[in-house]
Amino acid sequence: MLHHIPLDKSGPRAKIMAEAVTSCIHCGFCLPTCPTYEVLGDEADSPRGRIFLMKEVLEGRLQPADASEHIDRCLGCVACETSCPSGVHYGALLSSYRSFVPESTSTRSTGAKWRRKLASWTIPYPTRFGIAIRFAGIGRRLAWLTPPALRPMLDLAPRNLEKAVRFAACYPATGNVRGEVMLHLGCAARVLRPDIAMATIRVLNVNGVTVHVPQDQGCCGALHWHIGDSQNATKMARASLQSFGDSDIPIITTAAGCGSGMREYPVMMNDAQDAETVDRFANRVVDVSVYLDKLGIMPPPPVPPVRVAYHDACHLAHAQKVRRQPRELLRSIPGIELVPLQESDLCCGSAGTYNIDQPEIADQLGARKADNIAASKCDIVAMGNIGCQIQIEQNLSKKGLSIPVLHTIQVLDRAYRSEPIATRK
């Protein structure tokens, strides 16, 4: 007897899922670009295989539990969208499918379920997350007391936290005013690396842009959306709409995952009534590199020679199609040499909570990324996503490599402030 899942057809999600599963022509061009197919070598762990499984479930021929293992192993990196000649919107299909299939049908282990619950209960809430990270330090010292299922979380918790920052409501532009933006701080970034937001503010200010920081902003909901909790994701998206208000002022993001999640609000919120307001909001969201590239930046001063490798965060390169702009910003700094990085757009294994959910596959991808970075002979590695920064830092450190890992905007900020670029802070 097949599990019957009622499908709400009132919003855009049902249409997106139907279009995606029918537009796949099974050509297989996506297979060599899929990290899980690369690692596991199983058709069921490829984009084509997963689309087939989701189609079978949606059309009532397969139990969700029979597809669950393979859908759970998907990173949501959407590299398959980049290589697909048919324009299958795999990312929207995956998130919609995950929100539509009840969690009770999942075949995840109890430990994995607990890790997932704990992650979604802490990471999106800066106060809880800050406390959890500090407790993780104690937990690591008492690892023998920690249930084995929770140990991957302890390993992932960063060891070096920056000093907390209290952000002001407004940072006025210096010199001629050329623009005005609102800054999305990001829940994980503001706890783990508040310097990314401060560097963004300084770089925007020095380029004549006034930065507003809505004080009541919270998590954008991308993390919950990624794991299929559309109820909490929608609640957070509604709160973001309130915090940032309805205007034409661009909303700047510095984390690729948040940016692409907020740009997906029309699907995430699945709201046919408020569709225009939600569309308008989603169109205001722009990655800091895209905003600065379009604005045209003040030439940074020369820096001592430094070799920089650039890692393409999946939700910038594949989801938002942003590759050129961060590279141009880095190249604009005299003294920086951008060195080639093999597999620069292959997922590092971070992928939201993936390194907590699927630590074994995440470890393999993280180690492969660290090897590629080492082979590039770079002095530093730059990127545009906090999740990648943490995952890559830890995988470099596991190999005994102390290559600094910075956000693109931190590199630019250090250049403007004439601070050494290739040193750890």
Ligand code: SF4
């Ligand atoms: S989203 Fe990434 S991991 Fe998932 S099927 Fe596509 S390429 Fe593979």
Ligand code: SF4
């Ligand atoms: S490349 Fe696109 S159309 Fe071809 S199998 Fe993959 S998802 Fe389907």
